[in-house]
Amino acid sequence: MTFLDFFTDPILRPSTVGCMLMCFASALVGVVVFLRKRSLIGETLSHASFPGVVIGVFLSALLIPFSDELIALAILCGAFLFAFLGLKALNFLENRLRVKADSALCFVLASFFGLGILIASRLQQSYPLWYKQALTFLYGQAATMTNMHVIIYGCFGLVILGFILYFYRYLEAVNFDPSFSETLGIRSKRLDEMMFFLIVLAIVVGIRSVGVVLMAGMLIGPAVAARPLTNQLPYHFALSGLFGVVSGFLGNYLSVVIPKGEYSLPTGPMILMVSSSFCFLSLLLAPRSGLVNRYVRMRRFSFQCAVENALKSLWKEERRSFSPLIRWQLKRKKWIDQSRHLTPLGKAAAENIIRLHRLWEVYLVDYMGQKVEKVHRTAEELEHLMSPELERELTELLHNPRHDPHHQPIPPAHVEST
Amino acid sequence: MNPYWGQNFFGFFVVLFQRLTGQLPLSQMASDEVQLLVLMGVALATVLLGTFLTLKKMTMMANSLSHTTLLGIVIAYLIFFAPETDLSINTTILFVSALISALLTTLLTELVRDLLKLQEDAAIGLVFTTLFALGIILVTVFTRNSHIGVEVITGNVDALHVEDIRLAWGAAILNLVLIGLFFRQWVMTAFDEKLSFSLGIPTKTFHYLLMFLTALTLIAAFRAVGVLLVLSFLVGPTLIARQWAHRLRPLLLVGIGIGIITAIFGVALSRHFLSVYHMPLSTGGLVVTLISALYLVSSLLTFRPSKGLMKD
Numbered sequence: 060m061t062f063l064d065f066f067t068d069p070i071l072r073p074s075t076v077g078c079m080l081m082c083f084a085s086a087l088v089g090v091v092v093f094l095r096k097r098s099l100i101g102e103t104l105s106h107a108s109f110p111g112v113v114i115g116v117f118l119s120a121l122l123i124p125f126s127d128e129l130i131a132l133a134i135l136c137g138a139f140l141f142a143f144l145g146l147k148a149l150n151f152l153e154n155r156l157r158v159k160a161d162s163a164l165c166f167v168l169a170s171f172f173g174l175g176i177l178i179a180s181r182l183q184q185s186y187p188l189w190y191k192q193a194l195t196f197l198y199g200q201a202a203t204m205t206n207m208h209v210i211i212y213g214c215f216g217l218v219i220l221g222f223i224l225y226f227y228r229y230l231e232a233v234n235f236d237p238s239f240s241e242t243l244g245i246r247s248k249r250l251d252e253m254m255f256f257l258i259v260l261a262i263v264v265g266i267r268s269v270g271v272v273l274m275a276g277m278l279i280g281p282a283v284a285a286r287p288l289t290n291q292l293p294y295h296f297a298l299s300g301l302f303g304v305v306s307g308f309l310g311n312y313l314s315v316v317i318p319k320g321e322y323s324l325p326t327g328p329m330i331l332m333v334s335s336s337f338c339f340l341s342l343l344l345a346p347r348s349g350l351v352n353r354y355v356r357m358r359r360f361s362f363q364c365a366v367e368n369a370l371k372s373l374w375k376e377e378r379r380s381f382s383p384l385i386r387w388q389l390k391r392k393k394w395i396d397q398s399r400h401l402t403p404l405g406k407a408a409a410e411n412i413i414r415l416h417r418l419w420e421v422y423l424v425d426y427m428g429q430k431v432e433k434v435h436r437t438a439e440e441l442e443h444l445m446s447p448e449l450e451r452e453l454t455e456l457l458h459n460p461r462h463d464p465h466h467q468p469i470p471p472a473h474v475e476s477t
Numbered sequence: 478m479n480p481y482w483g484q485n486f487f488g489f490f491v492v493l494f495q496r497l498t499g500q501l502p503l504s505q506m507a508s509d510e511v512q513l514l515v516l517m518g519v520a521l522a523t524v525l526l527g528t529f530l531t532l533k534k535m536t537m538m539a540n541s542l543s544h545t546t547l548l549g550i551v552i553a554y555l556i557f558f559a560p561e562t563d564l565s566i567n568t569t570i571l572f573v574s575a576l577i578s579a580l581l582t583t584l585l586t587e588l589v590r591d592l593l594k595l596q597e598d599a600a601i602g603l604v605f606t607t608l609f610a611l612g613i614i615l616v617t618v619f620t621r622n623s624h625i626g627v628e629v630i631t632g633n634v635d636a637l638h639v640e641d642i643r644l645a646w647g648a649a650i651l652n653l654v655l656i657g658l659f660f661r662q663w664v665m666t667a668f669d670e671k672l673s674f675s676l677g678i679p680t681k682t683f684h685y686l687l688m689f690l691t692a693l694t695l696i697a698a699f700r701a702v703g704v705l706l707v708l709s710f711l712v713g714p715t716l717i718a719r720q721w722a723h724r725l726r727p728l729l730l731v732g733i734g735i736g737i738i739t740a741i742f743g744v745a746l747s748r749h750f751l752s753v754y755h756m757p758l759s760t761g762g763l764v765v766t767l768i769s770a771l772y773l774v775s776s777l778l779t780f781r782p783s784k785g786l787m788k789d
Contacts, residue, residue, distance in 0.1 A: 098598040099537055156776055162712050165536040166772070169709035173765025176705065180759035198613065272544070276606025283599050324617055328610035335607040342593040350593055 065312060077204040077212055078268050078330060079307035084216040085274075086281035086303025087223055088261040090296050091254055093282035094234045098275070100149070100255075103168040105262045105274035107145025109175035111137035112266070113193045117182055120189040131208060134196075135263055142259040145171050172271075199270030199327035201311065208267065215264045219257055223296065226250065231292055269327035280334030281306065287345030306334035362388070364443045367412055370394055373401055374409035410470035416442040417463035418453050424464045425457065431464045481509045486749035511637045512760060513744045518645030519698045520710055520736030525652045526691050527711035528729050531719075532667040535687070536712050541582050541605035542692050543704040548612035549578025550696065551619070571644070575693035581608060583688045641701045648697040652690055659683070664725055706761040710736055713768035720779040739767045 065075040092098055115137030119130040145167050152163040182190040195203075223230065232240035233247045240247055258278075265274050285298035310330025318324055343350050366388050369381045373395065381389075389395045394405030401409065419438040423429045429437075454472065463469055480492050489509070496510070506514075530536050553574035582605065590600040656663055665673035666683045674680045691711075698707050718731035743764035750756045750763075 093596075093599055096596055096598050098596075098602045102537075102540065102602060156780070158716060159531075159534055161534045161537045162531050162716060165540050165708060166712045166716060166769075168540065169705060169712065169765060170769035170772075172705050173709055173762050173769070175762075176703075176759050177762030177766050180762055181756055184757055273606055273610055275602050276610065279599050279602040279606070283595060283603055325613055328613040331606055331610040332614065335603060335610070338603055339593075342589070342595060348594065 062312070065308070065315075071311075071315070073204045073206050073209050074201040074268075074326065075308060075311045077209045078201050078311050078326065079304045080209065080212045080216045081265050081268050082277060082281070082303035082307030082330065082334075083300050084212070084219045084303075085261040085265045085277045086299045087219055087296060088257050089278040089280070089282035089303075090285070090299045091223075091230065091234070092258060092278055093286070098279045098282075099164055100258065101262060101278035102275035103149060103164045104142045104145050104259060105266055105271045106168045107148075107171035108138035108142035108259075108262060108266060109172050109196065109271050110178055111139065111141030111175075112196045112271075113137075113175050113178045113182065114141075116189050116193045117178070117186070120186055131211065135211070138263045138266060139259060141171065141175075142262055143256075146255055146259060195270075196266050197271050198325060199266065199268050199273065201268040201326035202323070204268070212264050212267075215260055219260060222253070222257060226253070227293075230254070234292075269330055273327050273331050276331045277303075277334065280331065280338050284334065284337040284341040287341050287348045302334065302337050306330055306337060309333045360443075366392075367443055370401075370405060370409045371412055374406065374413065412442055414470045414472065415445050415450060417467065417469040418450070418457065418460070420463045420465070421457050421460050421469075422453060434464065479507045479509065481507055481748055483752050484748060485753050486745050488752075489745040489748050506639065508637065509744055509748055511639060511642060512747075513741060514642045515637055515645045515698075515701045516740035516744060516760070516764065517737050518642065518649045519694075519702055519707065520714075520740045521733055522645065522649035522652050522694045522698070523707050523710035524714045524732045524736040525649075525656055525729070526687065526694060528715045528718075528725075528732055529656075529663055529667050529687060530691065530711060531715045533670075533687075537601055538582070538586070538688065539691050539695075539711050540708060541586065541601055542578060542688065543695055543708055544605045544609040545582045545612070546574065546578045546692055546695050546699065546704070548581065548608045548615070549574040549576075549692065551612055551615045552577050555619075568647075571696055572693070575689060575696050578696075579685070579689040579692040582692075583685060637701055644697040645701065648694045652694065655686070655690065702761045702764075706765055709765040709768050713765075713772060714739070717768075717772050717775045720775050735768075735771065739764055739771065743767055 065071045089098075089101075092100060112134050115134035116130070118137075119133040123129050123133075148171075149163055149167050152158040152167065153160060158166070179190060179193050182193065229240070229245050229250055232243060232245055233250050237247050261278065262274055265277055269277050281299040281302035282295075284302045285295050288298055289295050307330055310333045311326055313333065314324040314326045314329040341349070344352075346352060362384075366385055369379075369385050369389060372379050373389075386395075386399075389405070392404075392408075393402055394408055396402050416438045419441045420434045423434040423437060424431055450472070459472075461469055480496065481489060484492055493510075493513075496507075527536075527539075530539050550570075553570045556573065557570055585608070586600050586604045589595050589604055590597055593600075595603070662673070662678050662683060665676070665678060666680045670680050695704055695707050698704075714732040714735040715728070717735050718728050722728040722731045743760055746767070747758055747760040747763050750758050
């Protein structure tokens with residue numbers, strides 16, 4: 060099966076497109092929640108919507124048992140209502156009853172979900188078919204989506220996208236500096252309420268395909284994956300949306316392709332695994348803040364320090380042996396020759412480091428008022444982190460001193476030695 | 478023949494009293510009595526842990542565990558190569574799966590937070606959803622059946638065995654002993670982690686122990702009452718007790734009392750609904766709803782709108 064089949068095949072298309080739309084919506088909203096540091100709210104609200112789902116199924120089973128579209132809509136309305144109630148309960152617990160955030164989240168989750176299970180158990184005996192339908196929302200069921208669902212989700216997705224585009228300026232201001240945006244006349248409370256409204260909307264759309272239990276992950280995943288790759292809010296939104304769409308598609312694709320038709324992997328968990336893989340890859344490999352890069356930068360710097368310290372000890376003519384790697388680096392920079400003596404270039408570089416070290420010592424004693432006998436250790440670290448500009452300024456500030464606090468001569472400044 | 482058949486709420490207690498005063502052989506316990514004992518054991522085990530979890534602001538980690546125990550169980554079963562008969566009966570598998578899920582969840586969350594530098598809320602959410610999804614996928618792959626474990630969430634109180642009493646009370650006694658033995662250390666780490674570390678208490682060990690015990694209790698209880706009821710027991714009674722008790726020992730006692738009372742009332746109400754309205758309701762769901770209702774009442778009784786510093 061090729062990628063294209065998933066968009067043309069009448070059975071595969073609704074679930075693929077539906078999942079992609081739903082992931083897109085939750086990825087956009089996820090950015091807002093992530094920046095607010097309230098990622099776990101999705102977990103609570105998706106569970107809180109469960110009684111609404113059950114009641115929606117129950118009522119539509121009694122009143123309108125024929126129309127699938129109306130039932131889908133009834134379920135959406137019920138889920139929306141209860142997720143919203145859950146949000147209100149959460150705010151009330153936290154703000155009025157002064158319950159700690161984590162306990163409030165956990166308690167609202169358990170209470171609402173328990174209510175849902177209580178109502179569902181009432182259904183179990185009298186309407187076993189509907190009971191099953193309600194339970195599919197626990198783990199999600201993407202495969203049975205129809206074109207009608209796609210249209211409904213498309214509309215919701217558009218509402219969310221439109222809201223974010225229209226209120227973008229306000230979102231930016233409120234997310235980064237709530238009190239400053241208050242002074243600009245933005246009523247952040249009102250905006251907060253609208254944003255949480257969006258969260259509820261995204262959750263209600265999402266539970267159909269990934270299920271109540273995994274919905275939280277869909278809010279978190281794409282936003283987390285996008286964060287290390289950019290520092291700008293518009294790109295964060297765009298990348299997160301992209302990750303959402305791609306994981307929606309790949310999750311569907313893999314759940315069909317991997318088992319080779321013998322059985323089918325559940326779509327919701329597969330989508331989540333894809334988006335989590337993006338997260339971990341991005342957290343590991345991101346250009347600036349990824350773990351691998353941070354580690355490499357750290358190692359490189361400590362190697363540089365080791366090489367410079369080796370150079371210094373050669374200059375001071377201490378008899379020390381160095382590791383082959385350091386010797387190789389010294390040779391590569393043409394700081395030592397074949398017989399392991401300093402070259403003129405090496406001498407200049409060493410004097411530069413010594414100069415930096417002693418300048419720092421003067422500065423620490425004269426300007427920071429530190430004890431003379433204590434400054435050596437600090438200078439030992441500072442000597443490795445200096446730019447030519449900083450050196451120039453330090454020289455000017457200290458009036459180009461000749462001696463350091465230990466009465467040792469400071470080598471004169473060289474012309475740029477690399 | 479179940480002696481509780483057809484009894485309403487009050488009749489339940491009358492029959493229970495008669496049964497308790499007469500002889501009650503363990504092999505002939507009615508299903509209601511098994512339910513009662515299991516739920517009481519679970520209540521005792523969870524409220525004990527829940528108090529400390531709430532004080533340490535770790536209840537969302539308990540929520541994580543409630544999801545990741547699935548993966549722990551799957552891995553334990555793969556290790557022991559056990560036939561998938563009745564989950565959670567075998568004590569060794571129980572311990573191993575609790576250990577795996579507690580370690581995986583805690584270590585991974587900390588790793589993502591500290592090493593990958595992700596903010597805490599997102600780290601918790603990312604880790605548990607990923608592990609849970611992995612658990613579901615593994616179950617599907619190994620059983621070739623994607624319709625798993627609704628019972629993991631809701632529990633199935635009707636299918637309880639005498640064995641479940643042993644598990645629930647085993648967990649309760651283990652928690653009671655471990656918390657009783659190191660009570661001072663638990664209290665200190667719950668209130669001031671840095672101070673207790675400086676006094677030489679291995680706070681990390683206690684942190685992991687708490688997570689392990691929570692996972693163990695979850696696994697011991699989930700077949701009977703579902704992970705959800707355990708979560709509710711973990712937070713609800715403590716939150717209610719905090720409105721009335723302001724010292725730790727009373728807090729624990731009131732919390733446990735509330736847990737056990739709601740357990741008893743839940744079973745009685747479940748019987749009542751079945752006898753009077755012919756409605757078979759999930760006992761777990763009933764207990765959760767009872768706890769929430771009790772919290773509502775308790776909040777109304779203790780709520781003082783003008784207690785804060787600023788008055789509107």
